Amino acid sequence: MNPTLRRPKEMILKALSEGRWVSGEELGRTLGISRPAVWKYISRLKEEGYLVETLPGRGYRLTALPDLLYPELILSRLNTRRFGRTIHHFYKIDSTNTQARWLAAQGAEEGTLLVAEYQEKGRGRMDRPWQSPPGKNLLFSLILRPAWPPTEAFYGTVLSSVSLCRVIRETTGVEAGIKWPNDIYVGDKKLAGILTEMAADPDRIEYMIVGVGVNCQWAPPQPPPGGQEATSLLKETGREVSRLTLLVRFLEEAERLYAQVEGQGVGILRSEWDRFSLINGRRVVLISGEARRMGTCRGIDEQGALILEREDGTLEKYHTGDVHLRF
Secondary structure (H helix, E strand, C coil): CCHHHHHHHHHHHHHHCCCCCECHHHHHHHHCCCHHHHHHHHHHHHHCCCEEEEECCCEEEEEECCCCCCHHHHHCCCCCCCCCCCEEEECCECCHHHHHHHHHHCCCCCCCEEEECCECCCECHHHCECCCCCCCCEEEEEEECCCCCHHHCCHHHHHHHHHHHHHHHHHHCCCCEEECCCEEEECCEEEEEEEEEEEECCCCEEEEEEEEEECCCCCCCCCCCCCCCECCHHHHHCCCCCHHHHHHHHHHHHHHHHHHHHHHCCHHHHHHHHHHECCCCCEEEEEECCEEEEEEEEEECCCCCEEEECCCCCEEEECCCEEEECC
16 A cells, blocks of 8 residues: 555544544645545544544544554554555455565565454464454564675564563563563463564575564463463453554664664674573573473574573574473
């Protein structure tokens, strides 16, 4: 969807976001359109689920928002330069990552966002299914084009994990943490997952897709095969959490951190990962293929591999696997 086609609705939502009455004349003057044109846009907003009061002599007032992640609603609150400035919204899709890969291959600009209310074939690492009923959780993919070598691709996951943990803690108070390689946990329960995919030449990344799924109002009652017990922000806080607020703050935080990396390199992400890691310095069991290794997690290396210290003090590195805490 062309962002310019959303601009009138976005500007009207910005004007009405303070909850005050705004006249049709004022809206028309702000947008440079006629009052009948303003009325048409207001009518569209009502059809899409926005509750807008209309009162002769006073104008319009926004009283409630739809529980949908409409592009103009995101843009009316978003303060970024690149991330989320182009948005593709889907009521239903097979997978936002699959569609994002296609768009990226066609030349979609960095920061393009795909957000879905429901995914028919949502998936995580190793093609494990990601379950979520319509409109309950936050499901999106972000297209990046980092100037990193492919050996540093894991830092796309690190950047997203750190940004998500920060925002969850800030907006909900839930102590979310990172479990290597790509999960966000609260205690021993999974709250969110990140699936990072890319297309690359030997010396450069053409594009990277960061797919994120956050259990906001719903979590699977039973873990999927090979998966972990899950939780949701609703379970952790006792209240519904705004998907819109979480998404907007993630995009803002991720862009800020991404800009830091562009200026200082991916090395700054390692210390951030250490800060939010749930396993750093703890005894773990790592299962990688047929191997089952025990030791103490000593962080990640410059390529994102897990560093495991064995009982005899030797250090081993693993690029893939599942980690379980030892109690």
